[in-house]
Structure formats: C-alpha cells, structure tokens
Amino acid sequence: MHLGRHRGHRRDTWGANLGANLGVNWGEGSTVGTWGRQIRDHLAGGRHHRNDGHGHGNAVLVIAFCALAAGVAAFAITRGSSMRNNRRIDAGDAPRHTVRRRRLPGRHNAVHVGRTVTINRPRKYLFSFWRDFSRLPQFMENVQSITVIDDKRSRWVVKGPGEMDVTFETEITEEVPGEVIAWRSSDDADVKHSGRILFRDAPDGRGTEVEAAITYVPPGGRLGQLLAKLAGREPEIQTRRELKRFKQLMETGEIADAAPRPAARA
Amino acid sequence: MRALVWHGKNDVRVDTVEDPAIVNPRDVIIKVTSTAICGSDLHLYHGVIPTLRAGDILGHEFMGEVVETGAKQKKLRKGDRVVVPFVIACGECFFCRKLQYSACDNSNPVDKADMSEMLFGHQMSGIFGYSHLTGGYAGGQAEYVRVPFADVGPIAVPDDLEDDKVLFLSDILPTGWMAAENCEIEEGDTVAVWGCGPIGLFAVQSAFLMGAHKVIAIDHYPHRLELARKFGAEIINFKDVDVHAALVEMTGGIGPDAVIDAVGMESHGMAPDNILDWAEQTVMLETDRPHALRQAIHACRKGGRVSIPGVYGGFVNHFPIGAVMEKGLTIRTGQTHVQKYLPRLLDMIREGRIDTTFLISHRLPLEEAREGYRLFDEEQNETTKVVLKPGMEAANGR
Numbered sequence: 001m002h003l004g005r006h007r008g009h010r011r012d013t014w015g016a017n018l019g020a021n022l023g024v025n026w027g028e029g030s031t032v033g034t035w036g037r038q039i040r041d042h043l044a045g046g047r048h049h050r051n052d053g054h055g056h057g058n059a060v061l062v063i064a065f066c067a068l069a070a071g072v073a074a075f076a077i078t079r080g081s082s083m084r085n086n087r088r089i090d091a092g093d094a095p096r097h098t099v100r101r102r103r104l105p106g107r108h109n110a111v112h113v114g115r116t117v118t119i120n121r122p123r124k125y126l127f128s129f130w131r132d133f134s135r136l137p138q139f140m141e142n143v144q145s146i147t148v149i150d151d152k153r154s155r156w157v158v159k160g161p162g163e164m165d166v167t168f169e170t171e172i173t174e175e176v177p178g179e180v181i182a183w184r185s186s187d188d189a190d191v192k193h194s195g196r197i198l199f200r201d202a203p204d205g206r207g208t209e210v211e212a213a214i215t216y217v218p219p220g221g222r223l224g225q226l227l228a229k230l231a232g233r234e235p236e237i238q239t240r241r242e243l244k245r246f247k248q249l250m251e252t253g254e255i256a257d258a259a260p261r262p263a264a265r266a
Numbered sequence: 267m268r269a270l271v272w273h274g275k276n277d278v279r280v281d282t283v284e285d286p287a288i289v290n291p292r293d294v295i296i297k298v299t300s301t302a303i304c305g306s307d308l309h310l311y312h313g314v315i316p317t318l319r320a321g322d323i324l325g326h327e328f329m330g331e332v333v334e335t336g337a338k339q340k341k342l343r344k345g346d347r348v349v350v351p352f353v354i355a356c357g358e359c360f361f362c363r364k365l366q367y368s369a370c371d372n373s374n375p376v377d378k379a380d381m382s383e384m385l386f387g388h389q390m391s392g393i394f395g396y397s398h399l400t401g402g403y404a405g406g407q408a409e410y411v412r413v414p415f416a417d418v419g420p421i422a423v424p425d426d427l428e429d430d431k432v433l434f435l436s437d438i439l440p441t442g443w444m445a446a447e448n449c450e451i452e453e454g455d456t457v458a459v460w461g462c463g464p465i466g467l468f469a470v471q472s473a474f475l476m477g478a479h480k481v482i483a484i485d486h487y488p489h490r491l492e493l494a495r496k497f498g499a500e501i502i503n504f505k506d507v508d509v510h511a512a513l514v515e516m517t518g519g520i521g522p523d524a525v526i527d528a529v530g531m532e533s534h535g536m537a538p539d540n541i542l543d544w545a546e547q548t549v550m551l552e553t554d555r556p557h558a559l560r561q562a563i564h565a566c567r568k569g570g571r572v573s574i575p576g577v578y579g580g581f582v583n584h585f586p587i588g589a590v591m592e593k594g595l596t597i598r599t600g601q602t603h604v605q606k607y608l609p610r611l612l613d614m615i616r617e618g619r620i621d622t623t624f625l626i627s628h629r630l631p632l633e634e635a636r637e638g639y640r641l642f643d644e645e646q647n648e649t650t651k652v653v654l655k656p657g658m659e660a661a662n663g664r
Contacts, residue, residue, distance in 0.1 A: 120363065207360070241380075248372045252358050253338065256356075261287040
C-alpha cells in the first residue's frame with residue numbers, strides 16, 4: 001500500500017536517520033569508531049591488566065563515550081526532524097492501521113486505528129449480530145444507546161465523563177452482507193470518524209476473522225478537546241477493548257468480569 | 267466473610283471482606299472447605315509478581331461446595347463437591363478448543379488483558395488470586411469464592427475421597443504431571459528435576475508413571491530430598507555436590523535426557539550467576555533469577571528436552587541460548603492446562619496410583635493463614651505443604 005509523500009511521515013525517518021548517522025559515525029577512523037575501539041580494547045584486555053592503574057581511565061572513558069553517544073543521538077534526532085521525507089511508505093500486505101505514522105495526507109490529520117480478532121463463530125452469524133446496531137451497546141461499554149433511524153442511518157449516544165452524553169449520527173456507506181459494514185459520522189458530528197468492520201473466514205475451521213478499522217479526527221480547540229475526552233481519549237484502546245468484548249460475548253455468551261459482586265462492577 | 271488479603275510485601279492478613287455474589291450467568295459460588303498455599307503464592311508474598319494490589323485476596327488452589335449457581339449454569343448444582351482449576355478458561359475460544367486452557371482468550375477482562383498483552387505480546391488467561399495481570403480475580407484462600415465459567419473448570423469429586431486426596435487436582439498435581447509430560451519420556455530415559463517442592467515431587471512421581479528409567483532430584487533441603495527418594499528418585503544436594511558433574515556421571519557421561527525446572531524465578535543458593543542475578547534484580551536490570559534453569563540447560567543431554575513448570579514473570583539476563591541451540595534442545599513450558607488432565611488424574615488418585623497426602627505438613631484453620639505463609643516461606647525444609655481449612659475453627663471448638 002502506498003500512502004504517498006506528505007509531511008506526516010517525518011517521524012518514520014527519525015529511526016532511519018538515527019541509524020544511518022550512527023552507522024556512518026561508527027565507521028573505522030571516525031571519532032566514535034576510535035573511542036568505541038578503545039573501550040572495546042580496554043574491556044577485552046581488562047582482565048589481564050586489572051591492576052595496572054587503568055581502572056579510573058576506563059570509567060572516565062565509559063562516561064565520555066556515553067556522553068558522546070547521547071550527543072550524536074540528539075543531533076540525529078534534531079536533524080532528522082527538520083528534514084523532509086521523500087520516501088514512499090510501503091505497508092506491504094499489512095493493514096493501514098499498522099503503519100507507524102498513522103496519518104494520511106490532506107485528511108485533517110486523521111488517525112487510523114484498528115484491530116483484528118478471531119472469533120470461533122460463523123461469519124454470517126457475527127455479521128448479522130453486528131448489523132443490528134441496537135445490539136452493539138451489549139458489549140460496547142462507552143455506548144449508551146444506538147437508535148436506528150432508517151436502513152442507513154442511526155443515532156448514537158455515547159457516555160461521557162460525569163452525567164454528560166455525546167450524541168451523533170452515522171450513515172452506512174458500504175455494505176456487503178456477511179462481509180463488510182462501513183460507515184461515517186455525519187458532517188456535523190462532534191467527533192468526525194469513519195469505520196469499517198470486515199468479516200472473513202478464518203483458516204481451517206477457526207471461525208471468523210473480524211477486523212475493525214476506524215479513521216478518527218481528533219477534534220481541535222478547547223471544545224474539541226472536551227468532546228474528544230467524551231468520545232474516549234484513546235480510540236485505539238477503545239477499539240481493541242470493544243472488539244475483544246464482542247469476541248467474548250459471541251464465544252461465551254458473557255463478558256469476563258473480575259468483580260466479586262455485581263455491585264462492585266466498575 | 268473471612269479471607270487472606272495481601273497488604274504488601276511479606277504482609278498478608280486474614281480480614282473480614284464482603285461476600286462474593288453471582289456476576290455472570292455461568293458463575294457459581296463455592297463455599298471453600300480446603301485451600302492450599304502454593305509455592306507460586308510465595309512469589310506474590312515476596313512482591314516479585316507485578317500488578318498485585320493491596321486488598322487482593324490470594325489463593326488459587328481450592329475446593330468446596332457449590333452454594334449458588336448462575337442463570338445459565340447447566341453443569342453444576344447446589345451441593346456439588348468440586349475441585350476448581352487455578353486457570354479460568356471459557357471452553358469456547360481457539361485455545362480452549364485445542365485443550366490449551368491456560369491460554370484461554372476470554373477469561374481475562376479486556377481492561378486487565380492490556381497489561382499482559384504489552385508485557386508478553388499476547389494476553390494471559392484469568393487465574394484466581396494471582397495479580398491483575400491475570401485478571402485480578404479474588405482468590406480461594408477465603409470462605410467463599412466466585413468461580414466464572416464454572417461449567418468448564420470445576421470437577422465434581424466423589425464423597426468417599428477426602429479433601430486431602432483431591433485438593434491438589436486444582437494445581438500442583440496436574441502441574442507436576444504436565445511438567446513430566448513435557449519431557450516426552452522414552453524408555454531408558456533419565457529425568458533430572460530441580461526443586462523438590464510440591465511440583466518437583468509430583469513431577470518425580472509422574473515421570474516414573476510415564477516410564478522413566480531413572481529420576482534424579484536436586485534440592486538443598488534434606489527433608490524434601492528424602493521425600494523424593496521415597497518415590498524412588500536418586501538425589502543430589504547441591505550444597506554438597508557439583509550438580510553438573512554429578513548428573514553427567516550418574517547418566518554414563520550422556521547427561522539427563524530431560525530436565526525439569528521446578529524452581530522458577532527465585533532460585534536459592536550462592537552460585538556466582540545467582541549472586542549476579544541478585545545484584546541485577548536489585549538495580550532492576552532483570553526481574554527473574556533463573557539459576558536453576560541455566561544449570562538445567564547446561565546439564566541436559568544433546569537433543570534433550572527442557573521442561574519449565576517453574577514460574578517466570580519477566581526478563582532474565584545471561585540466558586544460555588548458545589547451549590540451547592548448539593545442543594539442539596527442545597524447551598516446553600506454560601501455565602498448566604489443568605482442565606485437560608483432571609478426569610485422568612482423578613481416576614489415578616481413586617485407583618491409588620498417585621499419592622497426594624504425603625505432601626501435607628500442616629493443616630491450619632484459615633484464621634492462621636498468615637502463620638501458614640510464614641512457615642512455608644521460612645521453614646521450607648519441614649513445611650512441604652500448608653492446607654488451610656476455613657471450617658476447622660468450628661470443628662476444633664476454638
């Protein structure tokens with residue numbers, strides 16, 4: 001998957017630049033290379049002339065070396081962050097949400113999160129459970145209620161801190177029975193997002209692989225910040241947990257809970 | 267109810283806490299009749315397992331009577347006498363279907379599962395009373411316990427088998443059995459076992475039952491070594507003998523065909539590598555001290571098997587990966603798939619082929635659990651197993 005060139009991929013180059021810079025500097029004849037060799041020689045030979053007065057020299061050398069390494073690293077990071085990246089991101093066969101820098105070009109800094117679980121139940125059964133949106137609050141902890149408006153649209157009430165709730169509408173943008181449900185939030189939603197749930201047969205009778213992928217726009221501004229909190233500060237954690245709860249409910253008929261009593265539930 | 271509560275490092279107390287109740291439809295509530303202190307509870311006691319919280323109820327070896335059942339509980343009824351596996355397993359996921367119950371994907375609550383997923387790459391199953399890495403479930407050193415997925419784990423036991431005979435089905439007997447099974451014992455094989463605690467001693471018995479030619483047990487407590495010898499093992503006291511040299515000599519120069527590390531993350535002894543581990547553990551450069559495992563790998567014959575029932579929780583240094591690779595060793599380990607072994611082991615107890623009661627050195631009322639921990643921790647030579655009886659106080663009229 002080629003996600004193209006854009007400002008957002010800067011951080012991907014940090015590691016590469018750091019490595020490259022260190023690689024060059026570690027070379028024979030360079031400053032770091034010389035220091036490194038000296039330390040190596042001292043460590044290797046230390047056993048034979050432990051009492052020859054080099055003990056303090058070694059300690060100083062090690063400290064100096066660490067300081068130098070830190071300096072080189074800091075330089076590499078600073079330099080890397082100020083450089084433009086011309087490299088195309090190649091995600092190979094991995095899903096988009098596993099690309100290290102989770103931003104797409106020109107999409108209001110959208111963040112891609114997602115997760116796949118294998119559920120030991122038939123694909124069609126899982127799809128039809130999910131497709132009835134009114135049942136999703138059974139395992140989605142942050143969702144208070146989902147009201148189905150028509151075949152495509154539904155209204156979500158999501159739990160926020162305190163007594164506050166966040167309401168928004170979603171619209172189904174793609175649906176292949178038994179395989180895909182994709183949706184996006186309406187344009188006036190407080191938290192703009194789109195999502196896809198993919199259902200595919202797992203190999204050798206293992207059930208169904210269910211992949212959830214959410215593209216999420218962290219809202220800006222003070223009001224936006226508040227609403228982001230209301231929607232769950234960490235969409236990636238929420239996606240992972242909701243999907244695992246879905247798996248638990250589908251496979252075991254209940255959601256694991258370590259509470260000693262119902263009243264003690266978090 | 268009364269329960270053994272962890273307050274901090276080396277500080278456990280019997281407190282009054284709220285009774286448990288049914289939370290999920292497949293739950294049952296058990297009234298505990300017997301519960302044991304496990305060697306791995308000592309890791310919790312010492313505070314070396316992360317994510318334990320003050321107020322947690324410990325204990326994962328317990329049995330008792332079903333006093334309440336959830337709405338969808340179809341297997342157990344009130345009054346059933348059951349032994350409960352320490353591993354909580356759903357019975358439905360990919361792993362449970364493969365009988366790898368301790369890898370269950372559904373028994374650890376999702377918010378708790380994040381921790382082990384981050385630490386180990388994948389989440390652990392739920393375990394009773396064993397830190398929040400494994401779910402933070404309340405343990406069985408208590409008068410009552412909530413048991414989730416009770417239609418999968420607990421096994422009903424006949425009334426004619428007393429508690430002391432079947433209690434150890436909850437953990438240490440299947441754990442010792444799986445340790446031996448992981449050795450893939452063949453005719454003529456010698457198995458060396460590090461650690462003559464309950465797991466090591468059950469591993470000795472199991473290895474013989476699986477056809478081992480010779481079992482060599484290694485420890486430094488004379489009484490525990492004597493117990494191993496009673497089951498037919500040859501013994502090595504590592505305080506007096508060079509273990510590696512002895513094992514090579516006692517196996518005709520070949521080395522043991524399989525080795526079992528029933529010691530885990532807190533090795534005893536003054537071996538140089540163990541002292542280095544102490545230092546590194548102190549400055550948080552490693553979490554576990556694997557001296558016994560290093561020695562076991564070093565001693566294992568070429569192409570041999572390494573079985574690790576001992577508990578490890580984090581990271582070790584100076585791991586002899588060279589010996590593993592160059593000698594072509596196979597390593598097998600894991601929390602015990604208890605549920606898989608229960609019916610067969612119950613039969614063997616009933617037939618008198620496995621002896622379990624020899625192990626118990628102390629039977630104490632639950633109220634004296636704090637003293638039980640102290641004994642098991644500080645007087646390991648004499649204290650081979652402490653069983654707590656919540657009903658004992660009344661029985662003794664104290």
